[in-house]
Amino acid sequence: MKARATIRDVAKKSNVSLMTVSRVVNQKGNISKATAAKVLKAIRELNYRPNITARSLAAKKSDFIAIIVPDISNPFFSEMMKGAEDFARENGYNIFLGDTEGKVELEKEYIDAAINRMADGIVLVAPRLENNLICEINDNIPLVIVDRSINKNDIPQVYIDNLKGAMSAVEHLINLNHKNIAFLSGPKDVQDSLQREKGYIMALKKHNIPVNPKLMLIGDFSFEGGRDAFEKFFSNYPKPTAIFASNDIMAFGLIQRAHEMNVKVPKDVSIVGFDDILLSSLINPPLTTIRHPMLKMGIKAVELLVNKLNNKLDTKISFILENTLIVRKSTRRIE
Amino acid sequence: MKARATIRDVAKKSNVSLMTVSRVVNQKGNISKATAAKVLKAIRELNYRPNITARSLAAKKSDFIAIIVPDISNPFFSEMMKGAEDFARENGYNIFLGDTEGKVELEKEYIDAAINRMADGIVLVAPRLENNLICEINDNIPLVIVDRSINKNDIPQVYIDNLKGAMSAVEHLINLNHKNIAFLSGPKDVQDSLQREKGYIMALKKHNIPVNPKLMLIGDFSFEGGRDAFEKFFSNYPKPTAIFASNDIMAFGLIQRAHEMNVKVPKDVSIVGFDDILLSSLINPPLTTIRHPMLKMGIKAVELLVNKLNNKLDTKISFILENTLIVRKSTRRIE
DNA sequence: TATGATTATGATACCGCTAACAGTCAATAG
């Protein structure tokens, strides 16, 4: 491993002071062309690279932000991440990643790491962290929260309209004449799930369809969870003619188990998902689902954070991103 | 934003020296129970958090490693990432993420960022970076390269056996009596692609099937690329009875376009993919493909790096991970 | 021409922490 040149080495080699080198490197302040050239030459010859850790310490800013998500291998989050990462880089920030596996304990660990490493800010996707903890974090480090809303008007937040999304999914089924519409919820301790359930119930009520608890199951957002749920739904009376799943992955599970149990989708049962992840259009049948702009969510989140860091925050700091119903082949009209 | 307590504040409050606090925090050296308790109390009361940036600078190690991948929204890499991230955390490291979008320019940018931020090491997935550059990086920072092999025996590397994988995919088709087997390659400037093509050719030769350039197309690993390729294959004479795609995503594209053009899979054409990403089993028809252990690859890569950092590297530093043929419904025997 | 403003550079004091060495004191050994 080669030894690394420091700013002092460069200063010595080019016969100027530390500060002159620093100014050249950061293009700050005034330096004559001549000295700049001299310094630049020394930098090249020594292969000098500024030590950003040292800079962070001295300048009290690190130019990186932490993004903490429940699961990067979930297309939903990796897509969001991509948007975030991109926007961050374009604005001179690097990204520190935390994958919490949905565990509160890991969420805390990563938040601590971010603070201790002097992250300039955090973009946090932590569906089950308690509200008061979030406020506490917000006192320690600039924060943007994603995919959940919190009733605190000084914390920037970006989230999707789960309620409206769920309603339009269910109303789509109702419009196709379905009455026995089952609902496969996500875990009850995350806000998304609750909102989607609320949307389901509101849609039914709006159209005077009774809410039947037997048609409601709680899943865990996993593929396996979807499979299990399908089996339960179809071993129960009354069998639903349609199922609305709280996310696409569970919908995939439903569909796969349906195939195996020889129940045809959409002939025997219509299925609607939520998220429109990349592959929802590719499965058989292509999934009717709710699309929300994941990339945009990532971009918006970092944008808010960067603005906050530059004290350029608008008065509007809460963004609800609109979702759209994508009708494909997993739903059909019944008589 | 609250002001942050420093180690000095703690020292003052508990009437000990800086070093004593440092020792308590890091559990290094000997401290009496009494002073430890005193210091711990002060730490709690001041809500002190060690500044890891400062620590990194002083201790010349940062306890984080950079992982640089072409595309985290690609399940292949996000899965790998997950393994890496997990293993890293368990060993006291955090992860810095770089998504290069497959661009050499961004690869360089992230490598620089990693070095400048004093990353302890880099796990690099950079299929098209030139070999000599990789060696150069290896002189500056501990490096593990993933998903490509390089003929340099001091750089730890983990990769999959693309050649064998491709061969077994093609031989599977040959065993099903196919002769007109098309090949959809990845970009020609990445090693994976080259190896898979080599495997395709070797399998054909081994079974005395002539290699027909008309049946070979170059794709870009994208879904769209798969769609386009299918169209080309089927507007060309001779039409293949089977297609081996260099990755699953392209295979999905092939299948989708096939559906649209009313060509039945596997009745009219058999399709084999490569990667076995999560959703390959869920599409219609479920995809026959080559599975490689992505999670394991991430774990192994970080394991090698951590060992290297602790000077515990075995003599064996090159790992080829075995892949397996997963036979599903997208391939069938012909007469 | 005297004055203030601007440009170009340097000296110094940190940022918050750790490594390395230097004590102090009590216990144990010779």
Next chain:
DNA sequence: CTATTGACTGTTAGCGGTATCATAATCATA
């Protein structure tokens, strides 16, 4: 009873940068 050891704590000098203030030289302005 002195020497040695080990447990415990402190002092000092950085790590590699930047902020801040100071200084000298140059320039424009009244």
